[in-house]
Amino acid sequence: MIAIQNVTKYFKKNHLRKDETDTRFQVLDNITFTIQDGEFVSFIGPSGCGKSTLLRMIAGLLPADGGRVLVDGQKVKGPGSDRMMVFQDYVLFPWMNVRKNISAGLKIRGENKESVDKKTDWAIGLVGLEGFEQVYPHQLSGGMKQRVAIARAIVMNPDILLMDEPFGALDSFTRINLQEELIRLWEKNHYTTCLVTHDCDEAVYLSDRIVVFTSSPARVQDIISVDLPRPRDRNRSEFIDLRNHILQLGRIQAEQQERQERCL
Amino acid sequence: MNQKLVLFLRGCFSFAVLLAVWYAASNTGIFGRVDVDRGKLLLPDPGTMALELWENIKTGYLLYNIWVSLLRVLKGFCLAVVIGMPIGILMGMSETIRNFLHPIFRLFAPIPGAAWVPLAILWFGLGDSAAVFIITMGALSPIITNTLQGVMEVDEKLIQVLRIMDAGGWQIVKYCIIPSIIPYLVSGFRLGLGFAWRAVIAAELVGVPNGMGYVLNVGRNTANTAITLIVILSLGVIMMLMENLFFTPLECFTENWKSKE
Ligand SMILES: Nc1ncnc2c1ncn2[C@@H]1O[C@H](COP(=O)(O)OP(=O)(O)O)[C@@H](O)[C@H]1O
Numbered sequence: 001m002i003a004i005q006n007v008t009k010y011f012k013k014n015h016l017r018k019d020e021t022d023t024r025f026q027v028l029d030n031i032t033f034t035i036q037d038g039e040f041v042s043f044i045g046p047s048g049c050g051k052s053t054l055l056r057m058i059a060g061l062l063p064a065d066g067g068r069v070l071v072d073g074q075k076v077k078g079p080g081s082d083r084m085m086v087f088q089d090y091v092l093f094p095w096m097n098v099r100k101n102i103s104a105g106l107k108i109r110g111e112n113k114e115s116v117d118k119k120t121d122w123a124i125g126l127v128g129l130e131g132f133e134q135v136y137p138h139q140l141s142g143g144m145k146q147r148v149a150i151a152r153a154i155v156m157n158p159d160i161l162l163m164d165e166p167f168g169a170l171d172s173f174t175r176i177n178l179q180e181e182l183i184r185l186w187e188k189n190h191y192t193t194c195l196v197t198h199d200c201d202e203a204v205y206l207s208d209r210i211v212v213f214t215s216s217p218a219r220v221q222d223i224i225s226v227d228l229p230r231p232r233d234r235n236r237s238e239f240i241d242l243r244n245h246i247l248q249l250g251r252i253q254a255e256q257q258e259r260q261e262r263c264l
Numbered sequence: 265m266n267q268k269l270v271l272f273l274r275g276c277f278s279f280a281v282l283l284a285v286w287y288a289a290s291n292t293g294i295f296g297r298v299d300v301d302r303g304k305l306l307l308p309d310p311g312t313m314a315l316e317l318w319e320n321i322k323t324g325y326l327l328y329n330i331w332v333s334l335l336r337v338l339k340g341f342c343l344a345v346v347i348g349m350p351i352g353i354l355m356g357m358s359e360t361i362r363n364f365l366h367p368i369f370r371l372f373a374p375i376p377g378a379a380w381v382p383l384a385i386l387w388f389g390l391g392d393s394a395a396v397f398i399i400t401m402g403a404l405s406p407i408i409t410n411t412l413q414g415v416m417e418v419d420e421k422l423i424q425v426l427r428i429m430d431a432g433g434w435q436i437v438k439y440c441i442i443p444s445i446i447p448y449l450v451s452g453f454r455l456g457l458g459f460a461w462r463a464v465i466a467a468e469l470v471g472v473p474n475g476m477g478y479v480l481n482v483g484r485n486t487a488n489t490a491i492t493l494i495v496i497l498s499l500g501v502i503m504m505l506m507e508n509l510f511f512t513p514l515e516c517f518t519e520n521w522k523s524k525e
């Protein structure tokens with residue numbers, strides 16, 4: 001279980017105006033919610049509101065300024081391979097071929113060669129990268145790169161999968177393919193999954209629950225349960241209604257944000 | 265026609281023209297500027313040079329002195345790499361170390377290797393140690409600078425990925441820092457090696473009693489222009505060989521994965 005309790009975060013301002021005395025701005029304001037084991041939760045909200053920041057805190061890459069993040073009752077103190085992360089821009093090792101990218105974590109963990117080979121084969125098979133083992137990342141399309149990144153995460157057999165807009169840079173056909181594959185993977189292994197997205201369709205298609213954030217600073221605006229059976233049909237009226245509801249929430253947010261920016 | 269052949273023929277043409285101009289200059293008293301005899305002394309023609317080269321290869325004199333200098337450069341350069349690379353990596357990875365070493369480095373980096381010659385002779389006497397010391401001092405700063413720059417430009421997110429995988433400091437160096445700084449190391453080594461050769465020639469010109477710089481001086485003192493020119497050309501040939509045997513393969517290696525966007 002992931003428990004986010006009264007989490008607050010400030011960052012230093014990049015550009016200070018002369019009359020400003022406060023050198024920091026608030027990104028997250030008193031965020032509280034919990035994620036159950038095996039649950040698939042999406043974070044949605046205006047861009048720049050702090051979704052990635054929250055995700056990085058769960059990963060242990062960033063400390064909270066107030067409140068705390070608990071994983072299975074333990075305070076998160078730093079990163080660990082029980083919480084693997086997938087980034088929008090893949091972040092693969094350019095000097096390693098596909099196979100080495102995927103097996104790097106296992107080697108770092110000090111597993112023996114036999115176990116490394118077995119698990120790597122398993123992950124490669126799961127994301128459909130057979131035949132691409134010797135290829136280097138720059139030779140792959142975006143969708144294939146993201147497959148490598150996902151394989152690199154699941155090969156470590158994490159409890160928690162953190163994904164920061166993983167399909168945001170992909171064309172819509174590839175995106176839908178990968179969404180379907182991700183949900184199949186999740187159904188097989190039931191990773192507790194947090195996925196940041198700005199795509200309402202993606203959120204409704206994948207998630208058990210959707211956390212909607214307000215912006216500057218981010219607060220939890222709403223948490224929406226998606227009680228639709230899987231595999232979900234994007235054309236079902238409940239699906240469309242839910243998507244439109246979230247879209248509406250987001251539009252109100254975006255409008256407010258624009259108005260604020262115009263006032264500045 | 266085959267491209268390699270074209271390149272080869274083009275090279276031959278360049279050298280043929282150079283040799284022709286050289287021959288003419290030598291036999292016309294530098295195109296009539298000095299007496300013909302004096303011209304031959306100042307700039308021996310290619311034939312004389314070839315004979316002199318053959319003489320010196322036969323006696324082993326030339327190769328011995330090239331070997332002496334080469335060994336010094338390799339020793340000094342390797343020492344500079346062994347000292348400079350870890351310093352650059354540590355400076356890049358730790359802000360504390362960087363803040364501490366940077367002022368010192370700023371002061372010492374711009375000092376030309378040759379400036380250390382008198383001090384080195386004072387400390388180590390006229391011999392190998394002095395030369396190696398000077399070479400190390402000359403090659404150190406470009407190696408540190410380039411290593412540091414490479415580490416500073418390592419993709420922060422790759423390190424985050426490794427930290428998520430529970431990698432320790434040494435594993436981060438091995439899996440991420442070293443591979444991503446290779447292109448920077450290549451340019452650092454290239455500069456460093458250039459500085460190393462300058463330093464060794466300076467040291468040998470000034471007092472170290474053997475090596476290529478020493479032979480350059482002997483040529484001047486005995487009015488044997490040919491041997492001086494031969495040593496100068498040998499330097500060019502050695503640098504070219506090092507480029508082709510060492511740096512080009514290293515660069516090809518990184519081409520393997522470098523994104524070609
Ligand atoms: N390391 C940092 N230092 C300063 N400001 C940051 C840092 N990381 C993010 N920010 C700022 O915090 C805000 C939230 O960023 P982020 O969490 O990336 O938003 P989101 O993922 O929701 O688009 C943005 O205004 C961003 O510019």
Ligand SMILES: [Mg+2]
Pocket residue numbers: 048051052053164196
């Ligand atoms: Mg983000």
